[in-house]
Amino acid sequence: MDKIIRLNLTDGTVSEEQVAEKYKKLGGRALTSQILSDEVDPACEPLGRHNKLIFAPGLLGGSYMSSSSRLSVGGKSPLTGGIKEANAGGTAALALSKLGIKALIIEGESKLGYSQYLYMSSDKMELRPAETAGLGVYESAKLLFKQYGEKVSLLLIGPAGERGYTSSGITNTDPQGRPSRFCGRGGLGAVMGVKGLKAIIVDPSGSQGIQYHDRKAFLELNKELIKMLKENPATGETYPKYGTAAMASRTNALNALPTRNFSQGSFEYTDKIDGDYLYKVIQEREGDGSSTHACMPGCVIKCSNIFADIDGREIVGPVEYETIGLMGSNLAIGNLDDIARLNYICNDLGIDTIETGAAIGVVMDQGLIPFGDAAAAIDLLSEIGNDTVLGKVLGQGAQVTGRVFGCRRVPVVKGQAMAAYDPRGVKGLGVTYATSPMGADHTAGNTIRAQIDHTDPSHQVETSRKAQAMAMTADSMGLCVFVMAALGTHLDKLAQLLKYYNGTKKCGQDLLDASVNALKVERYFNLRAGLGSAHDRIPEFMQDEPLPVTNQTFDVSTEQLKQVHQ
Amino acid sequence: MKIHVSLHDTLKSKINPKTYGDKDVIYIIINPDSSVNDLLKALRLSPKLIGLVIVNGRQVGPDYQFSDQDRVDLFSPLAGG
Numbered sequence: 001m002d003k004i005i006r007l008n009l010t011d012g013t014v015s016e017e018q019v020a021e022k023y024k025k026l027g028g029r030a031l032t033s034q035i036l037s038d039e040v041d042p043a044c045e046p047l048g049r050h051n052k053l054i055f056a057p058g059l060l061g062g063s064y065m066s067s068s069s070r071l072s073v074g075g076k077s078p079l080t081g082g083i084k085e086a087n088a089g090g091t092a093a094l095a096l097s098k099l100g101i102k103a104l105i106i107e108g109e110s111k112l113g114y115s116q117y118l119y120m121s122s123d124k125m126e127l128r129p130a131e132t133a134g135l136g137v138y139e140s141a142k143l144l145f146k147q148y149g150e151k152v153s154l155l156l157i158g159p160a161g162e163r164g165y166t167s168s169g170i171t172n173t174d175p176q177g178r179p180s181r182f183c184g185r186g187g188l189g190a191v192m193g194v195k196g197l198k199a200i201i202v203d204p205s206g207s208q209g210i211q212y213h214d215r216k217a218f219l220e221l222n223k224e225l226i227k228m229l230k231e232n233p234a235t236g237e238t239y240p241k242y243g244t245a246a247m248a249s250r251t252n253a254l255n256a257l258p259t260r261n262f263s264q265g266s267f268e269y270t271d272k273i274d275g276d277y278l279y280k281v282i283q284e285r286e287g288d289g290s291s292t293h294a295c296m297p298g299c300v301i302k303c304s305n306i307f308a309d310i311d312g313r314e315i316v317g318p319v320e321y322e323t324i325g326l327m328g329s330n331l332a333i334g335n336l337d338d339i340a341r342l343n344y345i346c347n348d349l350g351i352d353t354i355e356t357g358a359a360i361g362v363v364m365d366q367g368l369i370p371f372g373d374a375a376a377a378i379d380l381l382s383e384i385g386n387d388t389v390l391g392k393v394l395g396q397g398a399q400v401t402g403r404v405f406g407c408r409r410v411p412v413v414k415g416q417a418m419a420a421y422d423p424r425g426v427k428g429l430g431v432t433y434a435t436s437p438m439g440a441d442h443t444a445g446n447t448i449r450a451q452i453d454h455t456d457p458s459h460q461v462e463t464s465r466k467a468q469a470m471a472m473t474a475d476s477m478g479l480c481v482f483v484m485a486a487l488g489t490h491l492d493k494l495a496q497l498l499k500y501y502n503g504t505k506k507c508g509q510d511l512l513d514a515s516v517n518a519l520k521v522e523r524y525f526n527l528r529a530g531l532g533s534a535h536d537r538i539p540e541f542m543q544d545e546p547l548p549v550t551n552q553t554f555d556v557s558t559e560q561l562k563q564v565h566q
Numbered sequence: 567m568k569i570h571v572s573l574h575d576t577l578k579s580k581i582n583p584k585t586y587g588d589k590d591v592i593y594i595i596i597n598p599d600s601s602v603n604d605l606l607k608a609l610r611l612s613p614k615l616i617g618l619v620i621v622n623g624r625q626v627g628p629d630y631q632f633s634d635q636d637r638v639d640l641f642s643p644l645a646g647g
Contacts, residue, residue, distance in 0.1 A: 233576065233614075233615060233617070233642050233643050234617070234642070234643045234644050237576050237642070238575060238642055238643075238644055239644075241575070241576065242575045246574075246575050246644055247644060249574045249575070249639075249641070250574070250618055250641050250644060253618075253620040253623065253639040253641070254618075254620060254623075254625060255623050266623075271590075275574075275575050276574065276575050276578075448644075449617075449643070449644070451627075453625055453627070454625055455624070455625070485643070485644070549623055550623055550624065
């Protein structure tokens, strides 16, 4: 990938630049964070004209490696007030790679008064008026595919992003055109929305083939790595068949499954929403449903799914563990159809199901609607859709909602809602939530796989530190984090794969060192943005209130947390 | 002593259905002071298939020794999502 595209929305220009030497060895999250650090004043207003939005495939983007076309989107987060990278699978990263694009930098803001698209192809890149302004994500995708053909990749925001809601994300389309692969966390949809951009259409047709440094050696090593993915029990069996939903029975057994606004760690109806049950329901209903689905072309892990209703008609794809957690057990909703419907509506509005589930959990806790009332939860999503005052509050996420409703139990760090792992049950991930530059983020360093006692506070600093570096490594290479389940102990092979792809000479340890450095860049941005160690905290209620059954509190000390990034 | 074992998702298909049927929880009699490995041997499950062992709601390591009426959840390996 040899070029950087710069879109300036203030003057409406699109320009092409050569990749600066310092960026050549960076990709994905390491690249977006470095560019942000170089070009954006960390003290700027996230929804102001000085913030930038950066889209970047990873270092392996465009290659034949399985699960290597994750897309990183970076910017200053209006939710956390710090640096943010959100990533997703889908088709956009591959399409950008085919166009030879290492990064797309979006800066300035449009003063035109109407929304625009950015159209990108091998022979032109230009802004066009957005006819889908104000429309839901699914309708927008339908109209755009009709206009541009089925072979393009779409990046979209929903009405929530257009309104600047900080729970909004940026979605891109899967290989069948579903606009449901969300770069969901941290409100980057709002950044795109206030800049006046509704969608990016990436048309890779007519582009030159991808160049390899040593194609033959790449394909040979690739074959070996794909075999390892298929033979590993997690990536070869559990993920393809049960998807991320398989995590529900595990966290439930660990008493770490957020239930009733993080007041319990296990849910009495987990067996109606876990991986086993999801598989059973999808299989029984047949029709449009599928338990095994690839969100990126060529991925052999295929953890995604398509969920159909009782008549076999697609409701939404995928139903992920995070949604089963934050919009299922966290809301005491023990029904997959309800969860799938909530999921679809959130997707259509363009909002993060984690953030929104946490916000709804907060208002349930305050008695606005009862726990378990899925119909009432759907009504709240209608409020968001209709931009009512209540909708505006919920649309800003859990922390704002908690403040407005006077809730003392708000599960956030640096303003971002926690994922579907209670830090009192998986304390290493609690350390990640507290100390990651991303805020409460499970993809930034999940410790669930570590063979340690998750409730022993003494092991967690080291575990989180390693997990954060590993996550950054995956995020920078464009690899799905699940690849690391099988290949995390084979970083030398991944480094070699990289060498065969683009000639970069690194070993596994070099990859980790580069990741540690990238984390430093992010932390330094945050410091200059005003986020210091005082913000590296788990909410006090989780330190004071033990979870029932295991009686665990989050008891990793502040002193220990300070050691993570030393 | 008697312990209650729940096998989750991929592990369900790895034991002999004739022995244990389609139940969610199976009961197994093992010797006192049996370890996790002893249990796996009794179930004819390779340790390589196991990623997480939970006993009475608490995660345990391979050297855990069972007590009567322990409730065990066995899971295959998995990374987060």
